[in-house]
Amino acid sequence: MTGDTTTTQETASAEPTDHVVELSGVDSGYGEVQVLDDCSLHLDAEEIVCLIGPNGAGKSTVLKTVFGMLTPWEGSVTYHGEDIGGMAPEDIVREGIGYVPQTDNVFGSLSIDENLRMGGVARDSGLESVMDTLYDRFPLLDQKRTAKAKTLSGGQRQVLAFARALVMEPDVLLIDEPSAGLAPNTAKDVFGHVEAVNDLDTAILMVEQNATEGLGISDRGYVLDQGTVRFGGEADSLLDNDEVSKLYLGG
């Protein structure tokens, strides 16, 4: 292990890129504690990109830094070429990026309908019609419009969390561990929803503990370790890479 990264990203990084989201040389962290260390990665239109790696590698920190919950200490975060590093989440959501946190990702004391309305507070118009579309797509939400979100099962909550983020019709959806705490069958359903969302031309940057499943639905992936990208490339090539599977996929 020489520690050399084997990223397949552009080696000649001088020319301007048209990546939807791009992190270059980002350092970031919580308070005094640095988590990301010279982290560079990108997301292109219509892609699903999966971040994998051990606990504490900084996967969720990448999402929080893109979404403005953390401000990059060094380096840049761009969205369609525009620097969004340090912009507040409530402004970033208006730019076209959505975020689904791993836990506490629904308003438990609000009804399903109210949760969706909260997802659309930044919309100027078209809230009702987009909500109708989402109810059509997720019939289980349609059946429980007036039920409180805390009455939903884990998998149903995850669907509501997606739907809440989709009310803004984002370009990019950041999803933090969609399968966390779910039974295998439910997790499979949730991954199905991730793919369905992606089919609507929403690019997805996803953190997933369940690396094999996560890469299975992804176009590309990155392996993060100690706050930096160790490997990056096509999802299939990562799954086939002996070193990646030995170190990070558990055999």
Place this chain on the structure above:
Amino acid sequence: MVLDQLASGLVYSSIIVLGSIGLSLVYSIANFANFAHGDTMTIGAYTSLVTFGAIGGLGGTVLGLPFGFFVALVAGIAMAALVAVVTEKVVYDGMDLDSIGLLIASIGLAFIYRSVVQLGFGAQSTRYGIQSLRPIEALVPYGIRVTQHDVAIVVSAAALVTGLHVLLQYSDLGRKMRAMADNPDLARVSGIRTDRIKLWTWVIGAGLAGAGGAFLGLYSQLTPRMGFNLLLLIFAAVILGGIGSVYGAMLGGFLIGMINQLTPLLSDIGIPIGIEYANAIAFVIMVVVLLFRPSGIAGEAS
């Protein structure tokens, strides 16, 4: 006798409820126990006093209260809200404190509010200069001795509480307030401008406190300590109901006000506990309830 106590309990509860709601709202959204809340009530009362003194009765009366009093009431609500918003912007917002730091800062602000009132009006008690009324004749045969003013307090409080309920449940602002109280991080992630919602929370919470203070002045009298003296009961009400829950605060305020006013019944049935223990009894009942429901009656077990 019981009917009379229940009636006066209802009046007193109305005032406690108006105070409790704001304390609980601010706790749920600004995330600290605001010890200046009682003195915010005092500000409402004295603003009403000044306004009423300046504009007079304005002709007619409703429930024995001059029109001018209702204008003064609105002025009291507005001033309490304004002072709270300015305090949030100038003091709390600029200090970058955790909830304990904010709590301690609010104790300081409570002293400041009270001192300013006392500098302006002296420490002695005063009244609005509205003539006290005799109890409503029709109710006296039933042993109920309430005045039209008492009725006005209950009706106004009920209207304000109903208005708040409608706002919270059916308006966009109300939904955002509930969302923010539920999960502030997710509120920001959803695009809610949480700073604005916090300011509106101060406006509503302090406004209701201002109304409560104005009514408290009508119910008894005005002193610079009037709000602070009520604060402990209001805390008891909010904790009993479940701190952070607006509906819990309504219920807690109602119960604490009732218990307080029903104390004379104890001596009637031969238990030698005088009305000077009214507050103590309310606190004992609060403690007993918390032993069984540590998060309060309507509080979410966490």
